[in-house]
Each structure stands twice: as structure tokens, then as C-alpha cells.
Amino acid sequence: xxxxxxxxxxxxxxxxxxxxxxxxxxxxxxxxxxxxxxxxxxxxxxxxxxxxxxxxxxxxxxxxxxxxxxxxxxxxxxxxxxxxxxxxxxxxxxxxxxxxxxxxxxxxxxxxxxxxxxxxxxxxxxxxxxx
Amino acid sequence: xxxxxxxxxxxxxxxxxxxxxxxxxxxxxxxxxxxxxxxxxxxxxxxxxxxxxxxxxxxxxxxxxxxxxxxxxxxxxxxxxxxxxxxxxxx
Numbered sequence: 078x079x080x081x082x083x084x085x086x087x088x089x090x091x092x093x094x095x096x097x098x099x100x101x102x103x104x105x106x107x108x109x110x111x112x113x114x115x116x117x118x119x120x121x122x123x124x125x126x127x128x129x130x131x132x133x134x135x136x137x138x139x140x141x142x143x144x145x146x147x148x149x150x151x152x153x154x155x156x157x158x159x160x161x162x163x164x165x166x167x168x169x170x171x172x173x174x175x176x177x178x179x180x181x182x183x184x185x186x187x188x189x190x191x192x193x194x195x196x197x198x199x200x201x202x203x204x205x206x207x208x
Numbered sequence: 209x210x211x212x213x214x215x216x217x218x219x220x221x222x223x224x225x226x227x228x229x230x231x232x233x234x235x236x237x238x239x240x241x242x243x244x245x246x247x248x249x250x251x252x253x254x255x256x257x258x259x260x261x262x263x264x265x266x267x268x269x270x271x272x273x274x275x276x277x278x279x280x281x282x283x284x285x286x287x288x289x290x291x292x293x294x295x296x297x298x299x
Contacts (some may be wrong), residue, residue, distance in 0.1 A: 080211040087215060087260065091222045094256055097266060098226035101233050107241050110233075114249045123216050125256045129263050129271065138268040149252070152278070156248060156285035163289035164241035 079131065086128035093121030107129035107164050115157040119149055215264055223257050244288045251281035 097117035104110045118162045123146050130142040171178055230253060243272035255274045262270035 083263065084214055085209055087219050087263075090256065091219050094253055095222055095226045098229040098253070099251060100274075101246060102229050107239060107245070110245055112240060114245055114252075118249055118252050122252055122259075125259045126271075129259045129268075132263050133268050135268065138271065141268070141271050141275065145271065145278055146256070148275070148278050148282075150257075152282040155225050156282055156289075159289040160241055160244055160285055164239065164294040167239075167241070167292055167295075169239045169241055175244075 083132045086124050086131065090124030090128065093117050093124065097121060105196045106173065106175070107151045107169050108161060111157050111161050111164075115153050117164075119153045122146075122149060212264060215260055220257070223253065223260065227253055227257075243245065244285060244292075248281050248285050251277055251284070267292055 094117075097113055100113035100117060101110050104113055126142045130139045132140075165180060180191075185198055213241050227250065230246050231248050234243055234250065237243045237246055255277050258274045258277070262268055262274075
């Protein structure tokens with residue numbers, strides 16, 4: 078029974094990891110590839126680690142597994158956001174068939190400051206809070 | 209078919225195939241951001257392989273190495289993105 082549960086969890090985790098790898102090959106754009114790595118791979122690794130926790134049935138191993146899962150869930154979106162922001166700043170092109178680019182013309186390329194209005198040439202205003 | 213055989217002959221080859229696909233993307237990624245993402249996902253998949261090995265050989269000590277690899281993946285991504293952004297800013 079335990080073996081069946083471990084096998085099922087390992088199967089689903091492996092399927093998600095394989096789908097993440099196939100998505101990283103097949104996606105047409107850097108940003109779409111980043112979105113693949115954050116979701117599918119995190120879920121797959123979480124399921125594999127849950128299989129290990131159920132197999133060992135041990136308090137220390139379960140605590141270790143929960144620590145790894147919590148760490149991955151916390152750090153995967155942060156890393157994906159950082160690399161996506163850096164790749165937008167160094168000028169990685171979007172896909173040809175992308176519908177919208179919300180950041181187009183809204184940041185200064187020299188200072189990396191984001192402004193909410195369409196101020197292409199003039200420096201961005203100081204952010205006054207409307208009080 | 210026991211769990212040992214199932215993990216050894218089905219799960220581990222599928223994980224190896226996914227490592228191979230990720231390595232193809234790591235070699236032919238058009239931009240450097242693709243390579244960083246592929247490296248991150250390579251380390252994350254290797255955490256899964258370490259987990260399966262720790263189930264196969266009944267050594268829960270291997271999970272410590274998985275934790276350290278998760279830390280190294282995050283630090284590598286943060287360092288690479290910081291470096292890419294600063295490199296373009298200062299020239």
C-alpha cells in the first residue's frame with residue numbers, strides 16, 4: 078500500500094519534470110521558458126520529495142523534505158522574476174506572435190527606472206504620493 | 209514488479225531523458241538568459257534524481273545534498289541575473 082502510494086507520487090512527479098523539460102525545448106520565447114520552469118518543475122520536484130517522505134516515514138526526514146519543498150516554493154518565483162527582469166533589460170526579444178508588451182517604452186534603459194506614464198525622453202518624475 | 213524495479217527501470221530513465229533535453233537547451237540556447245534558466249532547471253531536476261536514489265538505497269542522508277543543491281541553484285540564478293543587469297548598465 079505504501080509502495081503503491083510512493084510509486085504513484087513518483088510517477089506524477091516524473092511526468093511533471095518531463096513536461097517541464099519538453100516545454101523548455103518547445104517554447105518559442107525566453108519568457109515563456111521562464112514560466113515553464115517556475116510552475117511545472119516546482120510541482121514535479123515537490124511530488125518526488127513527498128514520495129520520499131512517505132517512503133521513509135520518519136520525523137527527521139519529513140522535516141527535511143518539508144524544508145526543501147518550502148525553500149523551492151519560496152525561491153523559484155524570486156529567481157524567475159530576477160532572470161526575467163534582467164533578460165528584459167539586456168534586450169531579449171519577445172516572440173513574434175506575442176500580443177502585448179506592457180513594459181514597452183515605460184522604463185529608462187540607462188537607469189533601469191520604471192515610470193507609469195509614457196515618458197520616453199524626459200526623466201521620470203519623482204514619485205510623489207498623492208496626499 | 210516491485211517498487212525497486214519500477215523506480216530503477218522506469219522513473220530514473222525518464223528523468224535521465226529530461227536531463228538530456230534540458231542539456232540540449234543549455235547548449236543551443238539563443239540568449240544567455242536561456243542558458244541560465246536551463247542551468248536552474250538542470251539543478252532542480254538533479255534534486256529529483258537524488259531523491260529517487262535516496263528511496264532506492266534507503267539513505268535519507270542524501271536529502272541534505274538535495275537541500276544544498278536547491279540553495280546553489282537559487283544563488284546561481286540571483287548572481288547571474290545581477291551580473292547580466294550590471295554588465296549592461298555600466299558600459
